[in-house]
Amino acid sequence: NAGVTQTPKFRVLKTGQSMTLLCAQDMNHEYMYWYRQDPGMGLRLIHYSVGEGTTAKGEVPDGYNVSRLKKQNFLLGLESAAPSQTSVYFCASSQGGGYTFGSGTRLTVV
Amino acid sequence: GQQLNQSPQSMFIQEGEDVSMNCTSSSIFNTWLWYKQDPGEGPVLLIALYKAGELTSNGRLTAQFGITRKDSFLNISASIPSDVGIYFCAGQISNAGGTSYGKLTFGQGTILTVHP
Numbered sequence: 698n699a700g701v702t703q704t705p706k707f708r709v710l711k712t713g714q715s716m717t718l719l720c721a722q723d724m725n726h727e728y729m730y731w732y733r734q735d736p737g738m739g740l741r742l743i744h745y746s747v748g749e750g751t752t753a754k755g756e757v758p759d760g761y762n763v764s765r766l767k768k769q770n771f772l773l774g775l776e777s778a779a780p781s782q783t784s785v786y787f788c789a790s791s792q793g794g795g796y797t798f799g800s801g802t803r804l805t806v807v
Numbered sequence: 808g809q810q811l812n813q814s815p816q817s818m819f820i821q822e823g824e825d826v827s828m829n830c831t832s833s834s835i836f837n838t839w840l841w842y843k844q845d846p847g848e849g850p851v852l853l854i855a856l857y858k859a860g861e862l863t864s865n866g867r868l869t870a871q872f873g874i875t876r877k878d879s880f881l882n883i884s885a886s887i888p889s890d891v892g893i894y895f896c897a898g899q900i901s902n903a904g905g906t907s908y909g910k911l912t913f914g915q916g917t918i919l920t921v922h923p
Contacts, residue, residue: 701849740895745910801847801848
């Protein structure tokens, strides 16, 4: 079973460039989340979705947009990347209980 | 928003030693979860706690849900090299209206290093 799959695994962007991170889950979970992980700060919620076609802001949403057009996919977009967005990004899904996480996307903005 | 304080931030121990770490919160949670993250991977759920006072074991791991619902503890007995990683606590509010949407608040993590 694939669980939660994130693509790409690594990416280097120049300041001002845009990109989309893809998260796909095959567990038919309703809820999906995007977190960023920075040293010493744990995991901080960027955006989340409670079902197909819905999105909501988390703790640190500025500079990011999301879409959930299909239940199994949750996309995270950076319209104009900034060095402060250098981080490891994790997608997760759940049915309201514990999360299943993807293996992360390491993004560097130079 | 809710804040979780996890301690210690890091631990360096010898193989075979026991390990204790804890999380405290200014808010009450209905569920406490403990995750482990291996290098280059996403966090993996170790133990879930759903009731105040609950004590749950998973092999050499034991976790407790504090009576006040504002804290939780994780103990690892007889540590081995593969216990190395980052351990995260996470709290969840599961209210009757379901409006928490399963959101978790995470602690800052405890980095565990085990010397053979």
